[in-house]
Amino acid sequence: MRPYLYKAAVFALFLWGCQGDVNTGELPVALESLPQPTALAQPPLKRNGKVEGAQPLAHIYELSPIDSFPFPTITEPLTAALRQNLSLLNLAQGRRSYQIGQLITSHEDLEEAARILLSWENEKPAGLGHYLDAYQIWGADQKGAVRFTGYFTPIIPVSREQQGPFQHPIYTHPISWEGALPTRAKIERDSAFKGLGLELAYAKSKVDIYYMQLQGSGYVEYPDGTRELFAYNGSNRHPYRSIEKYLNSRHDLNPAKLSIAGIRSFLNGKPGLTDTVLFQNPSYTFFVRQSAVPAGAGNVPLTPQHSIAVDRRYIPLGSTLLAACPVFDNRTQRVSHYEYRLLTAQDVGGAIRGPGHIDYYQGVGPEAARTAGNMNAYGRLWLLLPKQSEPRFISN
Structure with missing residues (x-):
C-alpha cells in the first residue's frame, strides 16, 4: 500500500472509531494498531553521548525496529532537503547500486525512501514501519556510536x-x-x-x-x-x-x-x-x-540542520537517514539526551572517514560557526530504505 493510500485508510478509521476536535482541526489519538515510540528512543547515555551498555553490532549495517523511534514532522526545510536528495540522485547517473558490507541497496531504493517521507509533507509520520526499514550503522566502536561534528x-x-x-x-x-x-x-x-x-x-x-x-x-x-x-x-x-x-x-x-x-x-x-x-x-x-548558494559534493544546495557530509564508501550520497542527534547540556557538561532528526547525505569532507563520523551542516555566518564549533559528541544513525519482505543482506 502506498503511503498516501495508507494515510487515507487511517483517517477513515479515525472517523469511524474516534472523535477529534473539529473546531481546532486536531486529529484524534492514533489507534493502537499504529506503533508508537517506546522508551528505547532515549537510552541511558554516557557523558560523551555513547549508549551505556551498548552491545557490538555484527555487521556494518543491522536491521532495527523502526517503530520504536519518534519520527520528526516533515517540515518545509526538511521537504526541501529531501527534494534535493532526489535531484542529487537524478544527477548522479554513473552509479546505480551499492554494496556496503553485507548490505545491498540502489539508487531506486534511495529515491523511494525520500518519496515515501515526502508523502507526509507538513505532517508527523506514523506507521512508517509499513513502508520503511531502518538499518543502523555500527559507527566508530562497532556498537552504534557515530561522532557528530558540525x-x-x-x-x-x-x-x-x-x-x-x-x-x-x-x-x-x-x-x-x-x-x-x-x-x-x-x-x-x-x-x-x-x-x-x-x-x-x-x-x-x-x-x-x-x-x-x-x-x-x-x-x-x-x-x-x-x-x-x-x-x-x-x-x-x-x-x-x-x-x-x-x-x-x-x-x-x-x-x-x-x-x-x-x-x-x-x-x-x-x-x-x-x-x-x-x-x-x-x-x-x-x-x-x-553565484549560487552553498552546495555540497552532490552539487545540490545544502540545507541547514538537515544536510550532512559523509564517507560515501559507507553512506551513499543521496541517502536519507534517521539520526539520534546528541544534545549537550552546558550546565552538566554532558550529553543529556538525543533529539531525533531526518538527515540527508549530500556532501563529503577530507576529515570524514569511516562509518563512525558525520559532519552536520549548520548554515551561514557567525551563529552557524558557533553552533558548529561546539558540536562534538556521539549519537546514532540509521539508513532508511523501502520495506522489503526480506532484509537486503548477502550471505557470507
Whole structure:
C-alpha cells in the first residue's frame, strides 16, 4: 500500500472509531494498531553521548525496529532537503547500486525512501514501519556510536587587491601544474604559486582561509560590502591532518578550547605560532567563484540542520537517514539526551572517514560557526530504505 493510500485508510478509521476536535482541526489519538515510540528512543547515555551498555553490532549495517523511534514532522526545510536528495540522485547517473558490507541497496531504493517521507509533507509520520526499514550503522566502536561534528559556511573579509592588511592570497586550482601539487607550507611559506595568476582575492588572516578551506566553501565580503561565494575547486591531494590533535599533543601550548573559536583566539594571541600550527595539516583546498548558494559534493544546495557530509564508501550520497542527534547540556557538561532528526547525505569532507563520523551542516555566518564549533559528541544513525519482505543482506 502506498503511503498516501495508507494515510487515507487511517483517517477513515479515525472517523469511524474516534472523535477529534473539529473546531481546532486536531486529529484524534492514533489507534493502537499504529506503533508508537517506546522508551528505547532515549537510552541511558554516557557523558560523551555513547549508549551505556551498548552491545557490538555484527555487521556494518543491522536491521532495527523502526517503530520504536519518534519520527520528526516533515517540515518545509526538511521537504526541501529531501527534494534535493532526489535531484542529487537524478544527477548522479554513473552509479546505480551499492554494496556496503553485507548490505545491498540502489539508487531506486534511495529515491523511494525520500518519496515515501515526502508523502507526509507538513505532517508527523506514523506507521512508517509499513513502508520503511531502518538499518543502523555500527559507527566508530562497532556498537552504534557515530561522532557528530558540525560545519558551516563562513563569511570572511577580503580585498580584490593585495593591500594594507589584506596580504594572504586565496587560490584557485592550478590547471597546468605538472607533478604533485605542493603542501600547505610550500604554498603559503614558500609562495609556490607566486606569479601564476591564481589569486582570487586576498584575506587578512591565514586562519580565516584555513577554516574556509576546512568547511569546503565560504562567502567573501569585499570592502564595499558585496559578497561572493567561493566554492570548492579541488585540493592538493595531500592527506588531511588534524591541527586539534597536534595542539592536544603539545602540553606546552595548551589552548583553552580546541573548538574553532578557541583555536582562533589562541592563535590571535600567539601569531608567531600560526604557521607552525597550520602547516601541521599539509592538505590545501582551492576555490572557484560562484553565484549560487552553498552546495555540497552532490552539487545540490545544502540545507541547514538537515544536510550532512559523509564517507560515501559507507553512506551513499543521496541517502536519507534517521539520526539520534546528541544534545549537550552546558550546565552538566554532558550529553543529556538525543533529539531525533531526518538527515540527508549530500556532501563529503577530507576529515570524514569511516562509518563512525558525520559532519552536520549548520548554515551561514557567525551563529552557524558557533553552533558548529561546539558540536562534538556521539549519537546514532540509521539508513532508511523501502520495506522489503526480506532484509537486503548477502550471505557470507
